[in-house]
Amino acid sequence: MALAHAILTALTGEELSGYDLAKRFDASLGHFWKASHQQIYKELSKLEQRALVDARVIEQQARPDRIVYSVTEAGRANLRDWAAAPAKPAPVKEDLLVMCHALGLIPAATLRAQLMKRNAQARERLETLERLEAKLFPDPSALKGRALGQYLSLRGGLRYERLWIEWTEECSATLDARGKR
């Protein structure tokens, strides 16, 4: 289960609370693993039970107390073990592909609207990622270690968004060409 490992990864190097983690998952991390705050809090409790993270309460007056977590040595070992085991390709679960497959049963106009919307979403995400790339990795050739891994995973995210932009455009173009005849 990679949510646990995504959390462990995020937690290495800095102590974070569930709330902090939820924000990371909304921003950078979320581009390749999505998780809600409810899920994160639950997972953190489980990780604590398994002694893969340590919890520490930071008292606050104005706001609710924070519970910050750090990775234990067992947690780091667990991460390494996980990485050594064979990774399964993520099952593809893409509504749009199913809808596309159903063309003929659903109206072409409906599909076209979905494709255009998805294209706009992917463009927006791509822009975000490109800004992130320019900001965090201005000189990729100098990267190594931790930063290199983060750069490469970001590159994966960029490719992923471009895939959907290009595919939706291929579909739209094909549908347009067919529609005219």
Place this chain on the structure above:
Amino acid sequence: MALAHAILTALTGEELSGYDLAKRFDASLGHFWKASHQQIYKELSKLEQRALVDARVIEQQARPDRIVYSVTEAGRANLRDWAAAPAKPAPVKEDLLVMCHALGLIPAATLRAQLMKRNAQARERLETLERLEAKLFPDPSALKGRALGQYLSLRGGLRYERLWIEWTEECSATLDARGKR
């Protein structure tokens, strides 16, 4: 929930049993939506309860009886409604990206092995899809309706596998270049 709709789509035009569907999901359909036979049988019962499909038992002597399903008019309407509602982009859940993000915490050699393995898997899947494309759609410019949708979703699958091939190669090349210095 798109599993239900993937099933409804597959069922339109021909009656199929759970077993037949499971085979489809293993072959073509499964390239953009995965489902186990247990899940398919369960979903079929639910669809029948909701009167979106009709069930019919075909008795057999040598083998267990088959239960074949066909889509009802309510099922077709449900499919159209689903397609008209806004589709969410599939949440990205890719172990490899998380592992890559964790480089520095996990050994580079481990990551490299995962990347190479994934590259090989994606190449294999791509080949399968390319064979399928050549076989089913020898003349794409002539397609329309149902077949066009199936062709375009297959094109999405092709792009998807190419994405992973290219990305794993970018990663390997970058890691190699860094490793030498």
Place this chain on the structure above:
DNA sequence: AGCTTATATGCAACTATTTGCATATGAACA
């Protein structure tokens, strides 16, 4: 005679994820 493969269906238990709700405070805004 025993093993595997293919056909055909399904339950049960577990894990993962989503959705909705609940609580509590301070600051900014209208």
Place this chain on the structure above:
DNA sequence: TGTTCATATGCAAATAGTTGCATATAAGCT
């Protein structure tokens, strides 16, 4: 003064998906 936003944590219920097991027959292999 009421509303919304940001901070901060979590429970409960439902849905979705995985993993393991169970059953039954026939054909082909060893």
